[in-house]
Amino acid sequence: MEQKDANAGWGNVRQSPMKPEIRSQRVPCPLLLSGGTMYLALHLLLAISRLHHGSCQGSEFNLDGDFVFGGLFPVRYKPEPAQTTRPEVVNCLERPLYMKGYRALQVMRFTVEEINNSTTLLPNVTLGYHLFDHCADGHNFPAVLQVLSTDGSVITRQMRRLDNHKVIAFIGSFSSTETITLAPMLMMDLFPMVSFGASSSTLSDKLVYPSFLRTVPSSEDEIELIIHIIKHFGWNWVAFIGSTSAYSENGLELFVELIHNTSICLAYYDLLNGTSQLKTVFHKLDMLNINVIIMFLEEQFAVDIITSALQLNFHNKVWIAGDSWSMNEQLPKLQGLRTIGTIIGVTPTVVTLPGFEAFVYQSQHRGDSVHTDKGSCNQACVNCSSVSPEDVIKGNPTYAFPIYSAVYTMAMALHKALQCNQSGCNKSQTVHPYTLLEETKSLKFHLNGVFICYDKDLDPPARYSIVFWKTSLYPAEILSIGTYSSYPVHNLTIYNERLYWHGNGKVPFSNCSVECKPGHIRQQDGLHQCCYNCVKCPCNQYANHTAGLYSCLKCDTYEWSNAGSTSCQQRAVEYLRTSDGYSIVLMVLSSFFMLLCVGVAVLFAIHHSTPVVRSAGGSMCYLMLSCLAASTICVLFHFGKPSVLSCTLRNPAYIFFYTVCMSCLFVRSFQIICVFKMATHLPRAHALWVKHNGQWLVVAAISLFQLLLCITWMAVTPPLPTEDTTSFQNQIVLRCTVHDFIVSSLPLSFLWIISGLCFCFSYMGTDLPKNYNEAKAITFSILLFCLSWAIFFTAEFMSHSKYVQVVKAVVELSCLCGIMFSYFVPKCFIIVFQPLKNTQEYFQASIQSYTRTISRM
Numbered sequence: 001m002e003q004k005d006a007n008a009g010w011g012n013v014r015q016s017p018m019k020p021e022i023r024s025q026r027v028p029c030p031l032l033l034s035g036g037t038m039y040l041a042l043h044l045l046l047a048i049s050r051l052h053h054g055s056c057q058g059s060e061f062n063l064d065g066d067f068v069f070g071g072l073f074p075v076r077y078k079p080e081p082a083q084t085t086r087p088e089v090v091n092c093l094e095r096p097l098y099m100k101g102y103r104a105l106q107v108m109r110f111t112v113e114e115i116n117n118s119t120t121l122l123p124n125v126t127l128g129y130h131l132f133d134h135c136a137d138g139h140n141f142p143a144v145l146q147v148l149s150t151d152g153s154v155i156t157r158q159m160r161r162l163d164n165h166k167v168i169a170f171i172g173s174f175s176s177t178e179t180i181t182l183a184p185m186l187m188m189d190l191f192p193m194v195s196f197g198a199s200s201s202t203l204s205d206k207l208v209y210p211s212f213l214r215t216v217p218s219s220e221d222e223i224e225l226i227i228h229i230i231k232h233f234g235w236n237w238v239a240f241i242g243s244t245s246a247y248s249e250n251g252l253e254l255f256v257e258l259i260h261n262t263s264i265c266l267a268y269y270d271l272l273n274g275t276s277q278l279k280t281v282f283h284k285l286d287m288l289n290i291n292v293i294i295m296f297l298e299e300q301f302a303v304d305i306i307t308s309a310l311q312l313n314f315h316n317k318v319w320i321a322g323d324s325w326s327m328n329e330q331l332p333k334l335q336g337l338r339t340i341g342t343i344i345g346v347t348p349t350v351v352t353l354p355g356f357e358a359f360v361y362q363s364q365h366r367g368d369s370v371h372t373d374k375g376s377c378n379q380a381c382v383n384c385s386s387v388s389p390e391d392v393i394k395g396n397p398t399y400a401f402p403i404y405s406a407v408y409t410m411a412m413a414l415h416k417a418l419q420c421n422q423s424g425c426n427k428s429q430t431v432h433p434y435t436l437l438e439e440t441k442s443l444k445f446h447l448n449g450v451f452i453c454y455d456k457d458l459d460p461p462a463r464y465s466i467v468f469w470k471t472s473l474y475p476a477e478i479l480s481i482g483t484y485s486s487y488p489v490h491n492l493t494i495y496n497e498r499l500y501w502h503g504n505g506k507v508p509f510s511n512c513s514v515e516c517k518p519g520h521i522r523q524q525d526g527l528h529q530c531c532y533n534c535v536k537c538p539c540n541q542y543a544n545h546t547a548g549l550y551s552c553l554k555c556d557t558y559e560w561s562n563a564g565s566t567s568c569q570q571r572a573v574e575y576l577r578t579s580d581g582y583s584i585v586l587m588v589l590s591s592f593f594m595l596l597c598v599g600v601a602v603l604f605a606i607h608h609s610t611p612v613v614r615s616a617g618g619s620m621c622y623l624m625l626s627c628l629a630a631s632t633i634c635v636l637f638h639f640g641k642p643s644v645l646s647c648t649l650r651n652p653a654y655i656f657f658y659t660v661c662m663s664c665l666f667v668r669s670f671q672i673i674c675v676f677k678m679a680t681h682l683p684r685a686h687a688l689w690v691k692h693n694g695q696w697l698v699v700a701a702i703s704l705f706q707l708l709l710c711i712t713w714m715a716v717t718p719p720l721p722t723e724d725t726t727s728f729q730n731q732i733v734l735r736c737t738v739h740d741f742i743v744s745s746l747p748l749s750f751l752w753i754i755s756g757l758c759f760c761f762s763y764m765g766t767d768l769p770k771n772y773n774e775a776k777a778i779t780f781s782i783l784l785f786c787l788s789w790a791i792f793f794t795a796e797f798m799s800h801s802k803y804v805q806v807v808k809a810v811v812e813l814s815c816l817c818g819i820m821f822s823y824f825v826p827k828c829f830i831i832v833f834q835p836l837k838n839t840q841e842y843f844q845a846s847i848q849s850y851t852r853t854i855s856r857m
Helices: 037-047 099-116 142-148 176-187 219-232 246-258 278-287 299-311 356-366 389-393 400-417 433-440 581-606 611-616 620-636 644-681 683-691 694-716 741-764 775-798 803-833 840-856
Strands: 031-033 067-073 089-091 127-133 167-171 193-195 212-214 237-243 265-272 292-295 317-321 341-348 444-447 450-453 463-470 477-485 491-494 520-524 532-536 572-574 720-724 731-737
Touching: 067 099, 067 400, 099 127, 099 356, 099 389, 099 400, 167 400, 167 433, 176 193, 176 212, 176 246, 193 400, 212 400, 219 246, 219 317, 219 341, 219 463, 219 491, 237 246, 246 265, 265 278, 278 299, 299 317, 341 477, 356 389, 400 433, 400 444, 400 450, 581 620, 581 803, 611 803, 620 644, 620 694, 620 803, 644 694, 644 720, 644 731, 644 741, 644 775, 644 803, 683 694, 694 741, 741 775, 775 803
Parallel strands: 067 127, 067 167, 167 193, 193 212, 237 265, 237 292, 292 317, 317 341, 572 731
Antiparallel strands: 031 089, 341 463, 444 450, 463 477, 477 491, 520 532, 720 731
């Protein structure tokens, strides 16, 4: 809300206070040596507290009243280009008329008159004013010394006498720099100072500026709005250009602080001074590919920068204007303005003042030209009579309502302090300046449809308009494209359709890096977080830009994703379901095999006394068939969701039953050798074998030993259902897992040993009688057993899919079928289709033939 801080010039570094020697001597009223700002500010405090009938009293800068408000306005004003190195004489009468300041002064006069005409606000109290022309930033207060002087001499011993004063509040000043300079003098006595343009957030510090308040939002609100605009259009690579004024320095400090946790990067900033070369600045902006420039500086300096940009062909940028120059009246008239790009600005919301135009015309008609003789202490305006009412009315209205509300704020506080009601006010009530300050803290009222209130720092709510300079017209037209307010809630509205961008009509690009594609994350490149490379997220990870821009998120255990994904998918849970085709076929085959086992057992039971059944093992055949059927039942547990029971039955139980069956074949092959060979060579051993049923003892011993191994397996490391989450990206395979390979391999190793011995004995009996020779059958079943399990181990090594369990079920069923079809089915064929071979005579003939053959050898 600044004119602002023009004393900074192009690099007016804030002046170091110089305390001049104070002497009781005459000081020329309209002239003052520059320097000694703090000292002169103290005199201003005394000036507004000591109204006497001096040479200034006849001016329209003054209006007498029961209570008086002081005011400071830049009626004649010229920005000072540089810091002075020595005291200089400043003559306000030589400064040009500044229409914005002159209009502001008229607004205060209008407001006081409106309040004096009111029958509800301060009904029997008359307000007055004592106004000063602030013609230079921090250098000139001749009106103060004129008011303080007696016959032209300043009497310094009266400086601190503040009792019984009429001036109870001060309206002003305009910029942050002059306000910061003046405020400490007023703060010492809690003198209310209401600024209508100083927006520096430094002034919100109530420990330093306890009686300062303002009617414009602070710079913090303005910077927040600028950041919202940058975010709205997706920019993150911006520059900040300011001056060395308090306004710009505070804005830069706030901007750096507020973008700290955002995606915005300050690519370049410069606080320009008297030695700054704009050509170099523009070159740096082009080298850094910055297309959005925040111009947060005083009005006149913004005019210089835009003019230089046109002259230096610095084009096609987005310029974000601070409130100090966003409504400038000079720049829209520049030729070729459209070539510099797009100008977007922020400005306090303009509120119309009903009756102001009529007041200006009436003042002109009455001859209220606000002028006196030129020697009247900064209260002279020798050229104001030439100003037409139209010039005043058409002037920049930005700060009209802030001045209007500032006067009303103090009037409302005075209304409460005087305990006013419909019948009038208590004029006998003593009102001190600090009394108004206390009343101000609790003020809440509506003024021209606007709700007026102040927070704990005595700052008002933010109310801004967002404007766009339509440079396609000449002169450029300033249009409203949005609004921003912080009360009662923060609300930002931007009408994008009202914007006409330069170039191709699309939002200009001003980012350090191109936005990453979906499924990619940022990898910072350099110091700025806005500069990055895009990296694709690997498998089973995904990029969620809402959750984080710089890291991939891992999928859950039950989820998966491809490389470069933005989300995870549910992993399919795989196992051999009973509804699968493979499962159905294998279950049907297993059921058929169990029926076959039952059928063979029944057939053998019917022909139990026949030579074929007896030579096959007799009663031992039923044990073998039972174990084959039990093993087949174990095969069925490969289907369905794995559980502790199914894992136990499909692994240890199968191995145990198959070992019992294999032990019977082992005994059977050994018994044939014993009958035909050991009976001759080892008759005593053969007798003991027959006497003590050696075959059953061996089967029992092998079975018990295998049972012990299986129990040990189950006790130490039982096979348990587990979820294989590593073998496949998009699947979770449910399987039975053995955690201790050594313990779990003992039962299977023992089975392989029995199978090997069985194979050896069967090979030894290759020359026995045909009817008793089981070598081919046993050899075939053993070979099929070895081949099948070799296939399974190969499949399990190469793959971990659910179909490995299909292979295992087929392998186990094949081993069972090997025994069934090589050992039992041929005997069933003889019983059913070759009954002549199932006679005692046929077997005796085979034995006699074998005996004769042996005797010849």
